[in-house]
Amino acid sequence: xxxxxxxxxxxxxxxxxxxxIHTSTNQISYKEWNQLINQTANWLHSYRSxxxxxxxxxxxxxxxxxxxxxxxxAGWIAVPYxxxxxxxxLEKRVKLSNPSIxxxxxxxxxxxxxxxxxxxxxxxxxxxxxxxxxxSSMEINEDLPFYVGFxxxxxxxxxxxxRSQDSWVASFDCNRFDFGLDETDQTLIPGALIxxxxxYGAISTLYLGGTVYLLEKFSPLNVISRINSFPITxxxxxxxxxxxxxxxxIQIDQAMKILSSGAKWTEKSxxxxxxxxxxxxxxxxxxxxELSFITVLSDKDGVHKAKTVGKPCYGVELQIRRPDQxxxxxxxxxxxxxxxxxLINGYFEENERTIHSIQxxxxxxxxxxxxxxxxxxxxxxxxxxKNMILYGGINIxxxxxxxxxxxxxxxxxxxxxxxxxxYWGQIVAAVIxxxxxxxELKRFCKTQLSAYKIPRKWFxxxxxxxxxxxxxxxxxxxxxxxxxxxxx
Numbered sequence: 001x002x003x004x005x006x007x008x009x010x011x012x013x014x015x016x017x018x019x020x021i022h023t024s025t026n027q028i029s030y031k032e033w034n035q036l037i038n039q040t041a042n043w044l045h046s047y048r049s050x051x052x053x054x055x056x057x058x059x060x061x062x063x064x065x066x067x068x069x070x071x072x073x074a075g076w077i078a079v080p081y082x083x084x085x086x087x088x089x090l091e092k093r094v095k096l097s098n099p100s101i102x103x104x105x106x107x108x109x110x111x112x113x114x115x116x117x118x119x120x121x122x123x124x125x126x127x128x129x130x131x132x133x134x135x136s137s138m139e140i141n142e143d144l145p146f147y148v149g150f151x152x153x154x155x156x157x158x159x160x161x162x163r164s165q166d167s168w169v170a171s172f173d174c175n176r177f178d179f180g181l182d183e184t185d186q187t188l189i190p191g192a193l194i195x196x197x198x199x200y201g202a203i204s205t206l207y208l209g210g211t212v213y214l215l216e217k218f219s220p221l222n223v224i225s226r227i228n229s230f231p232i233t234x235x236x237x238x239x240x241x242x243x244x245x246x247x248x249x250i251q252i253d254q255a256m257k258i259l260s261s262g263a264k265w266t267e268k269s270x271x272x273x274x275x276x277x278x279x280x281x282x283x284x285x286x287x288x289x290e291l292s293f294i295t296v297l298s299d300k301d302g303v304h305k306a307k308t309v310g311k312p313c314y315g316v317e318l319q320i321r322r323p324d325q326x327x328x329x330x331x332x333x334x335x336x337x338x339x340x341x342x343l344i345n346g347y348f349e350e351n352e353r354t355i356h357s358i359q360x361x362x363x364x365x366x367x368x369x370x371x372x373x374x375x376x377x378x379x380x381x382x383x384x385x386k387n388m389i390l391y392g393g394i395n396i397x398x399x400x401x402x403x404x405x406x407x408x409x410x411x412x413x414x415x416x417x418x419x420x421x422x423y424w425g426q427i428v429a430a431v432i433x434x435x436x437x438x439x440e441l442k443r444f445c446k447t448q449l450s451a452y453k454i455p456r457k458w459f460x461x462x463x464x465x466x467x468x469x470x471x472x473x474x475x476x477x478x479x480x481x482x483x484x485x486x487x488x
Contacts, residue, residue, distance in 0.1 A: 002169040005073045008034040011209045035134035040070025042132040053077040055099035079148040091115045170341040177314040183209030187234045201236035220244040238262035255279040266406045292342035308378040316340040337364045389418035410436035430455035
Protein backbone atom coordinates (compact mmCIF):
# COMPACT_ATOMS: atom_id res chain seq x y z
CA UNK A 1 0.00 0.00 0.00
CA UNK A 2 1.34 3.44 -0.94
CA UNK A 3 2.09 5.70 2.00
CA UNK A 4 4.35 8.73 2.31
CA UNK A 5 6.08 6.95 5.22
CA UNK A 6 6.50 3.55 3.53
CA UNK A 7 10.27 3.98 2.98
CA UNK A 8 11.12 4.98 6.55
CA UNK A 9 11.83 1.42 7.74
CA UNK A 10 14.07 0.75 4.73
CA UNK A 11 15.90 4.05 5.25
CA UNK A 12 16.37 3.19 8.93
CA UNK A 13 17.74 -0.27 8.07
CA UNK A 14 20.13 0.96 5.36
CA UNK A 15 21.34 4.15 7.07
CA UNK A 16 20.28 4.10 10.74
CA UNK A 17 22.64 6.90 11.79
CA UNK A 18 22.06 9.15 8.77
CA UNK A 19 20.47 12.48 9.73
CA UNK A 20 16.84 12.65 8.59
CA ILE A 21 16.07 16.20 9.80
CA HIS A 22 18.41 18.93 11.01
CA THR A 23 17.31 22.19 12.63
CA SER A 24 19.27 24.92 14.39
CA THR A 25 18.53 23.31 17.77
CA ASN A 26 18.06 19.61 17.09
CA GLN A 27 18.59 16.71 14.72
CA ILE A 28 17.20 13.21 14.37
CA SER A 29 18.58 10.09 12.66
CA TYR A 30 16.58 7.83 10.36
CA LYS A 31 16.49 5.10 13.01
CA GLU A 32 15.10 7.56 15.56
CA TRP A 33 12.75 9.11 13.00
CA ASN A 34 11.23 5.75 12.02
CA GLN A 35 10.68 4.83 15.67
CA LEU A 36 9.17 8.23 16.46
CA ILE A 37 6.71 8.06 13.56
CA ASN A 38 5.65 4.55 14.56
CA GLN A 39 5.04 5.74 18.12
CA THR A 40 3.06 8.75 16.89
CA ALA A 41 0.94 6.58 14.60
CA ASN A 42 0.28 4.06 17.38
CA TRP A 43 -0.73 6.91 19.71
CA LEU A 44 -3.20 8.26 17.14
CA HIS A 45 -4.44 4.76 16.36
CA SER A 46 -5.40 4.35 20.02
CA TYR A 47 -7.30 7.62 19.99
CA ARG A 48 -11.07 7.09 19.71
CA SER A 49 -12.41 9.45 17.07
CA UNK A 50 -14.93 9.42 14.26
CA UNK A 51 -13.32 12.08 12.07
CA UNK A 52 -9.70 10.87 12.56
CA UNK A 53 -8.41 14.35 11.79
CA UNK A 54 -5.58 16.19 13.56
CA UNK A 55 -5.10 19.94 13.37
CA UNK A 56 -1.45 21.05 13.46
CA UNK A 57 -0.84 24.58 14.76
CA UNK A 58 2.92 24.51 15.24
CA UNK A 59 5.98 26.45 14.11
CA UNK A 60 8.52 24.94 11.71
CA UNK A 61 10.33 22.11 13.45
CA UNK A 62 10.72 18.37 13.79
CA UNK A 63 7.45 18.13 15.75
CA UNK A 64 5.45 19.62 12.87
CA UNK A 65 6.74 16.95 10.48
CA UNK A 66 6.30 14.29 13.17
CA UNK A 67 2.60 15.08 13.60
CA UNK A 68 2.02 15.29 9.85
CA UNK A 69 3.73 12.02 8.92
CA UNK A 70 2.55 10.21 12.04
CA UNK A 71 -1.02 11.05 11.10
CA UNK A 72 -0.39 9.76 7.60
CA UNK A 73 0.96 6.46 8.90
CA ALA A 74 -2.04 6.08 11.22
CA GLY A 75 -4.54 6.66 8.42
CA TRP A 76 -5.54 10.03 9.86
CA ILE A 77 -6.00 13.32 8.04
CA ALA A 78 -3.52 16.09 8.88
CA VAL A 79 -4.63 19.73 8.67
CA PRO A 80 -1.83 22.30 9.05
CA TYR A 81 -2.98 25.71 10.31
CA UNK A 82 -1.03 28.95 9.93
CA UNK A 83 0.17 30.49 13.19
CA UNK A 84 -0.10 33.93 11.59
CA UNK A 85 -3.88 33.69 11.11
CA UNK A 86 -5.94 35.81 13.45
CA UNK A 87 -8.39 34.05 15.75
CA UNK A 88 -11.40 34.63 13.46
CA UNK A 89 -9.61 33.22 10.40
CA LEU A 90 -8.34 30.24 12.38
CA GLU A 91 -11.77 29.50 13.83
CA LYS A 92 -13.29 29.59 10.34
CA ARG A 93 -10.81 26.98 9.09
CA VAL A 94 -11.14 24.83 12.20
CA LYS A 95 -14.91 24.65 11.67
CA LEU A 96 -14.36 23.83 8.01
CA SER A 97 -11.89 20.99 8.65
CA ASN A 98 -13.53 19.65 11.85
CA PRO A 99 -10.47 18.11 13.57
CA SER A 100 -10.75 15.61 16.41
CA ILE A 101 -7.77 17.19 18.11
CA UNK A 102 -5.56 20.27 17.65
CA UNK A 103 -1.91 20.14 18.70
CA UNK A 104 -0.23 23.47 19.42
CA UNK A 105 2.35 25.23 21.58
CA UNK A 106 1.76 26.30 25.18
CA UNK A 107 1.73 29.96 24.10
CA UNK A 108 -0.84 29.38 21.36
CA UNK A 109 -2.99 27.21 23.63
CA UNK A 110 -3.76 30.21 25.82
CA UNK A 111 -4.98 32.12 22.76
CA UNK A 112 -7.02 29.46 20.96
CA UNK A 113 -8.31 26.89 23.47
CA UNK A 114 -11.77 28.49 23.35
CA UNK A 115 -12.37 27.67 19.66
CA UNK A 116 -12.21 23.87 19.98
CA UNK A 117 -13.02 21.44 22.82
CA UNK A 118 -9.88 19.33 22.34
CA UNK A 119 -6.82 21.56 22.01
CA UNK A 120 -3.66 19.87 23.33
CA UNK A 121 -0.24 21.27 24.21
CA UNK A 122 2.61 19.73 22.21
CA UNK A 123 4.86 19.05 25.23
CA UNK A 124 2.10 17.01 26.90
CA UNK A 125 1.40 15.08 23.70
CA UNK A 126 5.09 14.21 23.24
CA UNK A 127 5.17 12.69 26.73
CA UNK A 128 2.15 10.53 25.86
CA UNK A 129 3.64 9.44 22.54
CA UNK A 130 6.89 8.35 24.21
CA UNK A 131 4.96 5.63 26.09
CA UNK A 132 3.82 3.89 22.89
CA UNK A 133 5.42 1.02 21.00
CA UNK A 134 7.99 2.05 18.38
CA UNK A 135 7.12 -0.86 16.07
CA SER A 136 4.67 -0.48 13.20
CA SER A 137 1.50 -2.59 13.19
CA MET A 138 -0.68 -0.90 10.56
CA GLU A 139 -1.56 -1.22 6.88
CA ILE A 140 -3.06 1.94 5.41
CA ASN A 141 -5.25 2.18 2.31
CA GLU A 142 -3.45 4.33 -0.28
CA ASP A 143 -6.75 5.87 -1.38
CA LEU A 144 -7.50 7.31 2.05
CA PRO A 145 -7.37 11.10 2.27
CA PHE A 146 -4.46 12.18 4.43
CA TYR A 147 -3.99 15.93 3.96
CA VAL A 148 -6.32 18.91 4.04
CA GLY A 149 -4.85 22.18 2.84
CA PHE A 150 -6.10 25.61 1.94
CA UNK A 151 -5.42 27.27 -1.40
CA UNK A 152 -3.43 30.47 -1.19
CA UNK A 153 -6.36 32.78 -1.83
CA UNK A 154 -4.77 35.49 -3.99
CA UNK A 155 -8.18 36.76 -5.05
CA UNK A 156 -10.46 35.83 -2.17
CA UNK A 157 -11.12 33.39 0.66
CA UNK A 158 -9.04 30.20 0.63
CA UNK A 159 -10.76 26.92 -0.22
CA UNK A 160 -10.18 23.65 1.61
CA UNK A 161 -8.88 20.82 -0.55
CA UNK A 162 -8.23 17.20 0.32
CA ARG A 163 -5.59 14.83 -1.00
CA SER A 164 -5.01 11.06 -0.94
CA GLN A 165 -1.78 9.26 -0.08
CA ASP A 166 -1.18 7.94 -3.58
CA SER A 167 -1.33 11.41 -5.20
CA TRP A 168 1.78 12.55 -3.33
CA VAL A 169 3.60 9.22 -3.56
CA ALA A 170 3.03 9.26 -7.34
CA SER A 171 4.30 12.84 -7.58
CA PHE A 172 7.60 11.86 -5.95
CA ASP A 173 8.48 10.48 -9.40
CA CYS A 174 8.77 14.10 -10.58
CA ASN A 175 11.55 14.62 -8.04
CA ARG A 176 13.45 11.72 -9.55
CA PHE A 177 12.80 12.21 -13.26
CA ASP A 178 12.44 15.99 -13.62
CA PHE A 179 14.85 17.21 -10.94
CA GLY A 180 17.24 14.27 -10.55
CA LEU A 181 16.76 14.04 -6.78
CA ASP A 182 17.56 10.93 -4.72
CA GLU A 183 18.73 9.71 -1.30
CA THR A 184 22.01 11.63 -1.57
CA ASP A 185 20.31 15.03 -1.51
CA GLN A 186 20.78 17.48 1.33
CA THR A 187 17.68 19.66 1.04
CA LEU A 188 17.24 23.10 2.57
CA ILE A 189 13.65 24.04 3.41
CA PRO A 190 13.70 27.77 4.24
CA GLY A 191 9.95 28.45 4.19
CA ALA A 192 6.94 27.78 6.39
CA LEU A 193 5.64 24.20 6.32
CA ILE A 194 2.09 25.56 6.21
CA UNK A 195 2.87 26.27 2.54
CA UNK A 196 2.51 23.03 0.54
CA UNK A 197 5.60 23.80 -1.58
CA UNK A 198 7.88 23.59 1.46
CA UNK A 199 5.92 20.81 3.17
CA TYR A 200 6.14 18.76 -0.01
CA GLY A 201 9.87 19.45 -0.27
CA ALA A 202 10.47 18.12 3.23
CA ILE A 203 8.18 15.09 2.94
CA SER A 204 9.50 14.04 -0.48
CA THR A 205 13.11 14.33 0.74
CA LEU A 206 12.34 12.07 3.71
CA TYR A 207 10.60 9.59 1.40
CA LEU A 208 13.66 9.42 -0.89
CA GLY A 209 16.02 9.08 2.06
CA GLY A 210 17.80 12.44 1.90
CA THR A 211 18.44 14.91 4.71
CA VAL A 212 16.14 17.86 5.44
CA TYR A 213 17.70 21.08 6.75
CA LEU A 214 14.78 23.02 8.17
CA LEU A 215 14.78 26.73 8.99
CA GLU A 216 12.46 27.79 11.80
CA LYS A 217 11.88 31.05 9.93
CA PHE A 218 13.11 32.42 6.63
CA SER A 219 15.89 34.94 6.58
CA PRO A 220 18.34 35.38 3.68
CA LEU A 221 21.32 35.44 6.04
CA ASN A 222 20.21 32.17 7.66
CA VAL A 223 19.92 30.58 4.21
CA ILE A 224 23.42 31.73 3.29
CA SER A 225 24.76 30.53 6.66
CA ARG A 226 23.30 27.04 6.16
CA ILE A 227 24.73 26.84 2.64
CA ASN A 228 28.18 27.81 3.93
CA SER A 229 28.00 25.40 6.89
CA PHE A 230 26.46 22.26 5.37
CA PRO A 231 26.68 20.30 2.08
CA ILE A 232 23.35 21.61 0.77
CA THR A 233 22.49 20.23 -2.69
CA UNK A 234 18.89 21.42 -3.15
CA UNK A 235 16.84 24.43 -2.03
CA UNK A 236 13.08 24.95 -2.33
CA UNK A 237 12.23 28.63 -2.78
CA UNK A 238 9.56 31.09 -3.87
CA UNK A 239 10.51 34.23 -5.87
CA UNK A 240 10.22 36.61 -2.89
CA UNK A 241 13.02 34.63 -1.21
CA UNK A 242 15.16 35.00 -4.32
CA UNK A 243 14.72 38.78 -4.20
CA UNK A 244 15.78 38.80 -0.54
CA UNK A 245 18.90 36.76 -1.34
CA UNK A 246 19.78 39.07 -4.23
CA UNK A 247 19.55 42.09 -1.92
CA UNK A 248 22.19 40.60 0.38
CA UNK A 249 24.65 40.64 -2.54
CA ILE A 250 26.70 37.70 -1.19
CA GLN A 251 28.21 35.38 -3.80
CA ILE A 252 27.86 31.61 -3.34
CA ASP A 253 29.95 29.33 -5.57
CA GLN A 254 28.55 26.03 -4.25
CA ALA A 255 26.77 23.89 -6.88
CA MET A 256 23.10 23.41 -5.98
CA LYS A 257 19.66 22.90 -7.47
CA ILE A 258 17.07 25.62 -6.98
CA LEU A 259 13.45 24.45 -7.11
CA SER A 260 11.22 27.50 -7.45
CA SER A 261 7.45 27.65 -7.48
CA GLY A 262 4.88 30.41 -7.15
CA ALA A 263 5.09 33.52 -9.30
CA LYS A 264 7.36 33.35 -12.34
CA TRP A 265 10.82 34.86 -11.99
CA THR A 266 11.57 38.00 -13.92
CA GLU A 267 14.49 37.85 -16.34
CA LYS A 268 16.12 40.69 -14.40
CA SER A 269 16.07 38.61 -11.21
CA UNK A 270 17.46 35.56 -13.00
CA UNK A 271 20.40 37.53 -14.36
CA UNK A 272 21.15 39.04 -10.93
CA UNK A 273 20.78 35.68 -9.21
CA UNK A 274 23.07 33.87 -11.64
CA UNK A 275 25.72 36.52 -11.05
CA UNK A 276 25.65 35.81 -7.30
CA UNK A 277 25.07 32.04 -7.56
CA UNK A 278 26.96 31.04 -10.72
CA UNK A 279 26.97 27.28 -10.02
CA UNK A 280 23.21 26.99 -9.43
CA UNK A 281 20.92 24.86 -11.61
CA UNK A 282 17.49 26.45 -11.69
CA UNK A 283 14.25 24.52 -12.05
CA UNK A 284 11.17 26.71 -12.28
CA UNK A 285 8.05 24.63 -12.00
CA UNK A 286 4.50 25.71 -12.57
CA UNK A 287 1.83 24.08 -10.47
CA UNK A 288 -1.16 24.62 -8.23
CA UNK A 289 -2.21 23.32 -4.82
CA GLU A 290 -5.02 21.41 -6.51
CA LEU A 291 -3.01 20.06 -9.46
CA SER A 292 0.50 19.64 -8.02
CA PHE A 293 3.23 19.59 -10.68
CA ILE A 294 2.23 20.80 -14.15
CA THR A 295 5.30 21.99 -16.08
CA VAL A 296 8.99 22.58 -15.45
CA LEU A 297 11.44 24.97 -17.11
CA SER A 298 15.03 23.86 -16.66
CA ASP A 299 18.24 25.78 -17.28
CA LYS A 300 18.84 24.16 -20.66
CA ASP A 301 15.49 25.48 -21.93
CA GLY A 302 15.51 28.72 -19.98
CA VAL A 303 17.50 30.67 -22.55
CA HIS A 304 15.47 30.15 -25.73
CA LYS A 305 12.12 29.58 -23.97
CA ALA A 306 12.48 32.11 -21.15
CA LYS A 307 8.92 33.46 -21.40
CA THR A 308 7.37 30.01 -21.03
CA VAL A 309 6.81 27.89 -17.92
CA GLY A 310 8.31 24.85 -19.59
CA LYS A 311 7.13 21.43 -20.70
CA PRO A 312 4.84 19.00 -18.84
CA CYS A 313 6.37 17.26 -15.84
CA TYR A 314 6.77 13.50 -15.75
CA GLY A 315 3.35 11.82 -15.88
CA VAL A 316 1.44 15.02 -16.76
CA GLU A 317 -0.77 15.59 -19.81
CA LEU A 318 -1.93 19.05 -20.95
CA GLN A 319 -4.77 20.33 -23.12
CA ILE A 320 -5.65 23.88 -24.16
CA ARG A 321 -9.37 24.30 -24.78
CA ARG A 322 -11.47 27.00 -26.36
CA PRO A 323 -14.69 28.21 -24.67
CA ASP A 324 -16.63 25.62 -26.75
CA GLN A 325 -14.31 22.90 -25.31
CA UNK A 326 -12.67 22.28 -28.69
CA UNK A 327 -8.89 21.93 -28.66
CA UNK A 328 -6.93 25.10 -29.37
CA UNK A 329 -4.28 25.21 -32.07
CA UNK A 330 -0.57 25.76 -31.25
CA UNK A 331 0.00 29.34 -29.98
CA UNK A 332 -3.77 29.88 -29.52
CA UNK A 333 -4.81 31.01 -26.04
CA UNK A 334 -7.37 28.95 -24.17
CA UNK A 335 -8.06 27.41 -20.79
CA UNK A 336 -5.41 25.01 -19.46
CA UNK A 337 -6.55 21.50 -18.51
CA UNK A 338 -4.34 19.00 -16.69
CA UNK A 339 -4.47 15.23 -16.31
CA UNK A 340 -2.19 13.28 -13.95
CA UNK A 341 -2.12 11.04 -10.89
CA UNK A 342 -1.14 14.03 -8.77
CA LEU A 343 -4.51 15.82 -8.57
CA ILE A 344 -6.40 16.42 -5.34
CA ASN A 345 -9.52 14.41 -4.51
CA GLY A 346 -11.49 17.65 -4.54
CA TYR A 347 -12.81 20.52 -2.42
CA PHE A 348 -15.16 20.30 0.52
CA GLU A 349 -17.30 22.81 2.36
CA GLU A 350 -18.33 23.35 5.98
CA ASN A 351 -21.02 20.97 7.30
CA GLU A 352 -20.66 18.80 4.19
CA ARG A 353 -19.11 15.36 4.07
CA THR A 354 -19.24 15.33 0.28
CA ILE A 355 -16.01 15.97 -1.63
CA HIS A 356 -16.54 17.96 -4.82
CA SER A 357 -14.21 16.56 -7.45
CA ILE A 358 -12.38 18.96 -9.77
CA GLN A 359 -12.01 16.33 -12.51
CA UNK A 360 -14.35 15.75 -15.44
CA UNK A 361 -15.46 12.27 -16.50
CA UNK A 362 -12.19 11.71 -18.37
CA UNK A 363 -9.95 12.78 -15.49
CA UNK A 364 -9.12 16.31 -16.70
CA UNK A 365 -9.09 19.30 -14.32
CA UNK A 366 -8.53 23.05 -14.49
CA UNK A 367 -7.96 25.90 -12.05
CA UNK A 368 -8.92 28.33 -14.83
CA UNK A 369 -5.45 29.45 -15.86
CA UNK A 370 -5.28 30.71 -19.43
CA UNK A 371 -2.39 30.10 -21.79
CA UNK A 372 -1.12 28.43 -24.94
CA UNK A 373 1.26 25.67 -26.02
CA UNK A 374 3.74 26.49 -28.78
CA UNK A 375 4.84 24.24 -31.63
CA UNK A 376 7.66 22.82 -29.46
CA UNK A 377 5.33 21.82 -26.61
CA UNK A 378 6.22 24.65 -24.20
CA UNK A 379 3.43 26.21 -22.15
CA UNK A 380 3.02 29.97 -21.76
CA UNK A 381 0.71 31.38 -19.08
CA UNK A 382 -1.30 34.45 -20.02
CA UNK A 383 -2.96 34.71 -16.64
CA UNK A 384 -5.81 33.43 -14.55
CA UNK A 385 -9.31 33.81 -15.91
CA LYS A 386 -10.60 35.48 -12.74
CA ASN A 387 -7.71 37.99 -12.78
CA MET A 388 -8.65 39.26 -16.23
CA ILE A 389 -9.55 42.92 -16.47
CA LEU A 390 -12.59 43.68 -18.63
CA TYR A 391 -11.86 47.09 -20.14
CA GLY A 392 -14.64 48.28 -22.44
CA GLY A 393 -15.38 44.72 -23.52
CA ILE A 394 -11.68 43.86 -24.07
CA ASN A 395 -10.01 41.17 -21.95
CA ILE A 396 -6.65 42.25 -20.52
CA UNK A 397 -4.33 39.87 -18.67
CA UNK A 398 -2.63 41.78 -15.82
CA UNK A 399 0.25 39.31 -15.85
CA UNK A 400 1.36 40.55 -19.29
CA UNK A 401 1.55 44.14 -18.02
CA UNK A 402 3.34 43.06 -14.84
CA UNK A 403 6.06 41.34 -16.89
CA UNK A 404 6.77 44.57 -18.77
CA UNK A 405 6.75 46.90 -15.75
CA UNK A 406 8.95 44.52 -13.75
CA UNK A 407 11.71 45.03 -16.34
CA UNK A 408 12.15 48.66 -15.25
CA UNK A 409 15.30 48.91 -13.09
CA UNK A 410 13.60 51.02 -10.40
CA UNK A 411 10.70 48.60 -9.87
CA UNK A 412 11.17 46.07 -7.08
CA UNK A 413 7.73 44.53 -7.37
CA UNK A 414 4.52 45.19 -9.28
CA UNK A 415 0.90 44.05 -9.22
CA UNK A 416 -1.66 45.02 -11.84
CA UNK A 417 -5.37 44.86 -10.99
CA UNK A 418 -8.68 46.08 -12.31
CA UNK A 419 -10.51 48.96 -10.63
CA UNK A 420 -14.23 49.49 -11.14
CA UNK A 421 -15.12 52.31 -13.54
CA UNK A 422 -18.67 53.43 -14.45
CA TYR A 423 -17.82 53.97 -18.12
CA TRP A 424 -15.23 51.32 -19.01
CA GLY A 425 -16.34 48.64 -16.55
CA GLN A 426 -12.80 48.31 -15.25
CA ILE A 427 -9.60 50.26 -15.76
CA VAL A 428 -6.03 49.03 -15.40
CA ALA A 429 -4.27 50.04 -12.17
CA ALA A 430 -0.67 49.31 -11.20
CA VAL A 431 0.67 49.04 -7.67
CA ILE A 432 4.42 49.57 -7.47
CA UNK A 433 7.03 48.83 -4.85
CA UNK A 434 10.14 50.81 -5.77
CA UNK A 435 11.57 54.27 -6.38
CA UNK A 436 10.12 55.12 -9.79
CA UNK A 437 7.25 57.49 -10.66
CA UNK A 438 4.16 57.26 -12.84
CA UNK A 439 5.51 59.56 -15.57
CA GLU A 440 8.62 57.45 -16.08
CA LEU A 441 6.71 54.16 -15.95
CA LYS A 442 4.09 55.35 -18.45
CA ARG A 443 6.88 56.34 -20.83
CA PHE A 444 8.49 52.93 -20.33
CA CYS A 445 5.20 51.07 -20.95
CA LYS A 446 4.55 52.97 -24.20
CA THR A 447 7.58 51.29 -25.77
CA GLN A 448 6.25 47.78 -25.14
CA LEU A 449 2.48 47.83 -24.58
CA SER A 450 -0.59 48.79 -26.58
CA ALA A 451 -2.13 52.03 -25.34
CA TYR A 452 -5.21 50.39 -23.78
CA LYS A 453 -2.98 48.14 -21.64
CA ILE A 454 -1.03 51.00 -20.06
CA PRO A 455 -2.26 51.54 -16.47
CA ARG A 456 -4.57 54.52 -15.97
CA LYS A 457 -3.97 54.60 -12.20
CA TRP A 458 -0.64 54.26 -10.39
CA PHE A 459 -0.16 53.52 -6.70
CA UNK A 460 3.16 53.37 -4.83
CA UNK A 461 3.60 51.32 -1.64
CA UNK A 462 6.48 50.33 0.61
CA UNK A 463 5.21 46.78 1.00
CA UNK A 464 2.84 44.36 -0.74
CA UNK A 465 0.38 42.04 1.02
CA UNK A 466 1.26 38.38 0.52
CA UNK A 467 -0.42 35.00 0.84
CA UNK A 468 1.23 32.21 2.84
CA UNK A 469 2.71 30.88 -0.42
CA UNK A 470 4.54 34.13 -1.13
CA UNK A 471 2.22 35.37 -3.85
CA UNK A 472 0.76 38.86 -3.88
CA UNK A 473 -2.69 38.78 -2.26
CA UNK A 474 -4.67 40.51 -5.00
CA UNK A 475 -7.98 40.69 -3.14
CA UNK A 476 -6.37 42.43 -0.17
CA UNK A 477 -4.38 44.71 -2.48
CA UNK A 478 -7.52 45.81 -4.33
CA UNK A 479 -9.17 46.66 -1.00
CA UNK A 480 -6.16 48.76 -0.02
CA UNK A 481 -6.07 50.83 -3.19
CA UNK A 482 -9.86 51.20 -3.37
CA UNK A 483 -9.68 52.64 0.15
CA UNK A 484 -7.00 55.07 -1.05
CA UNK A 485 -9.23 56.13 -3.95
CA UNK A 486 -12.22 56.60 -1.62
CA UNK A 487 -10.20 58.61 0.93
CA UNK A 488 -8.79 60.86 -1.77
